Amino acid sequence: MKGALIMCAVSAAVNLVGWLASRHIDRVGLPKRLHDRFVERKPNALPPRMRRIMTNLIGQHLMILIGFTLLEDHIPVAWPGLFTLAVQSVVLLLADDFGFYWGHRLMHRNRTLYRRVHKIHHEAYAPVPIEYFYNHPLEPFIGSIGLMPGLAAVYLIWGNVPLWTFMIYFLWRVGHELVIHSGAWLPTRHLPLVAPMRHHDLHHARPHAGNYGSTLLIWDRVFGTRVPDDRPAPAEARPTA
Numbered sequence: 001m002k003g004a005l006i007m008c009a010v011s012a013a014v015n016l017v018g019w020l021a022s023r024h025i026d027r028v029g030l031p032k033r034l035h036d037r038f039v040e041r042k043p044n045a046l047p048p049r050m051r052r053i054m055t056n057l058i059g060q061h062l063m064i065l066i067g068f069t070l071l072e073d074h075i076p077v078a079w080p081g082l083f084t085l086a087v088q089s090v091v092l093l094l095a096d097d098f099g100f101y102w103g104h105r106l107m108h109r110n111r112t113l114y115r116r117v118h119k120i121h122h123e124a125y126a127p128v129p130i131e132y133f134y135n136h137p138l139e140p141f142i143g144s145i146g147l148m149p150g151l152a153a154v155y156l157i158w159g160n161v162p163l164w165t166f167m168i169y170f171l172w173r174v175g176h177e178l179v180i181h182s183g184a185w186l187p188t189r190h191l192p193l194v195a196p197m198r199h200h201d202l203h204h205a206r207p208h209a210g211n212y213g214s215t216l217l218i219w220d221r222v223f224g225t226r227v228p229d230d231r232p233a234p235a236e237a238r239p240t241a
Contacts, residue, residue: 003075003163004068008061010167011174015057015130018178022046022128025182034184039205041126041183049124049134056133060140074155080162088158088165092150093172093215099146101219105212107142117142122207129178176215193217202227 026046029035068075080088107118117136124131154161179188180200189196195217203211210225220226 018129022130039126092169095150096147097215103142127181132177132181
């Protein structure tokens with residue numbers, strides 16, 4: 001039960017930060033120096049969407065409580081060691097992101113799935129951070145089809161899945177989702193191999209063109225679905241005099 005409560009607290013804290021940032025952006029917009037959207041956002045679009053977002057978040061926390069409580073014997077709270085933590089996190093990241101790419105691509109290529117499931121998320125065509133969770137209840141299950149094999153691999157190799165591994169992976173995954181739905185020109189764009197905000201913002205502006213990857217750029221490049229971004233960066237686009 002301890003692990004379940006810790007994970008719920010971590011999730012609640014991260015999403016609270018995302019909601020506070022979203023509320024500010026939705027009301028007053030981004031500072032000019034950070035603004036980097038392909039499509040302009042209408043102000044005050046968030047409140048009507050909060051009911052769905054909150055319903056999804058409550059569902060997520062219930063699943064965390066149930067899942068971690070049932071499997072607590074296999075999720076030790078003890079520190080696993082830095083090297084083990086790093087390797088396990090990379091395994092989860094690669095497996096989950098690869099699965100997300102194909103699940104996301106399927107939801108765009110299959111007209112029925114797009115119309116009945118994924119189209120809801122794209123109603124937030126110029127999203128704020130917390131709108132990463134503005135979606136159909138089925139979508140998180142499709143998007144996380146790679147996570148289960150990743151968890152299975154960690155369990156088979158190490159005999160358990162430490163709580164620390166879950167937390168680090170979760171913080172990275174949700175933190176990145178908040179960033180790529182922010183519309184903000186942030187220093188995280190310099191992280192090598194990691195998809196920047198513009199990559200996903202272009203996907204929201206042109207939903208069926210490509211850019212189906214979430215965390216890593218490699219999948220869109222390897223499988224030919226990368227959408228070129230030829231638009232100048234904000235600093236380059238502004239007059240200097």
